[in-house]
Amino acid sequence: MELISRNLVNIAAIKAAVEGAEKLTAAQLEFAKDRILMGTERKTMFISEESKKLTAYHESGHAIVAFNTEGAHPIHKATIMPRGSALGMVTQLPSSDETSISKKQLLARLDVCMGGRVAEELIFGQDHVTTGASSDLHTATELAQYMVSNCGMSDAIGPMHINERPSSELQSRVDAEVMKLLREAYDRVKALLKKHEKALHVLANALLEYETLSAEEMKRILHPYREGRQPEQQEVVQEEGELVLA
Known part of the structure; x- marks a missing residue:
């Protein structure tokens, strides 16, 4: 630190x-x-408009899930500006120091991981999902494995810590539980993003326009949708470098 x-x-x-x-x-x-x-930031990197759009929806999927899932870490920022090896990202920060993590919080992390892939699929179709979610899926799979094998968070396996070389029968059960956790997270996120599809569109469009948004800017943009108001009642404008609603 x-x-x-x-x-x-x-x-x-x-x-x-x-x-x-x-x-x-x-x-x-x-x-x-x-x-x-x-x-x-990699400001000189050329990104096609199609790739920018896909990245905007991918990152918006992560953000919408994080905003609407109890136990998820608060969002810090979302960007579609290439940084490091990523074309875009949503960063989250814990609200306090963590000494232990609950199952609810771990499930929330699984859901946030799935948000990008599910958003791509929902908006562009299964045939147009990209490799951009590979890192998310890797993280989600490792997390689900940790929950089952190290934390005893599977009813089917029980409260046990599984060593590095379990029997083939036990490994098959572990694999089935990991797949179950991942599939359940995927299904939850798919239902959530379908419910919040209008918000997904408006946030993606805002990212396409401004490239980087803070948590507060995203909350202001999404506020009408949380309150059940219609998108045509609000217009996102920029005054003196700051996003406002008009």
Whole structure:
């Protein structure tokens, strides 16, 4: 944690020096925070409009699930600006230090992982889903495996820690439980995104326009849909660099 704090201040200080600022500002610290959490922006990378659109819906799927799933970490930002090795991402931050994690929270993480893939499938069709969800699925599979094998969170397996070389019979049962957790998460997310499809469209369009949105900006954009108001009653505009609803 101390190392991360030093890195954050160092990156912010370099940013301030480049900008000719005498003191660190909140904007420079935010820039440093994003650099650490999300990686370096690749502004010169060419991305086709089709790929941008798909990425916008993929990341919006993650965000909509996180906003509407109890136990999910609060969202920090969503972006379709390529950073590091990713074409886009949604970053989440825990609201407090975690010493232990509940099953509800782990299931929420599974659901958020599924959000991107399900959004792609819902909007573009099964034949047009991409490899962009491979990392999400890898994370979800490892998490489900951890829940079953290490945490005793499967009724079928029971409260036991499974060693590295279980019998073939036990391994088959574990695999079936992992698949069950993943399939249930997929089904929950598919139902949720169908229910919130209008919000999915409006958030994806906002990402296409602004590329990066903070949690507060996303909440303002999505607020009418949480309240049951119609999208045509609100227009997203930008004033002095800040998103507002008009």
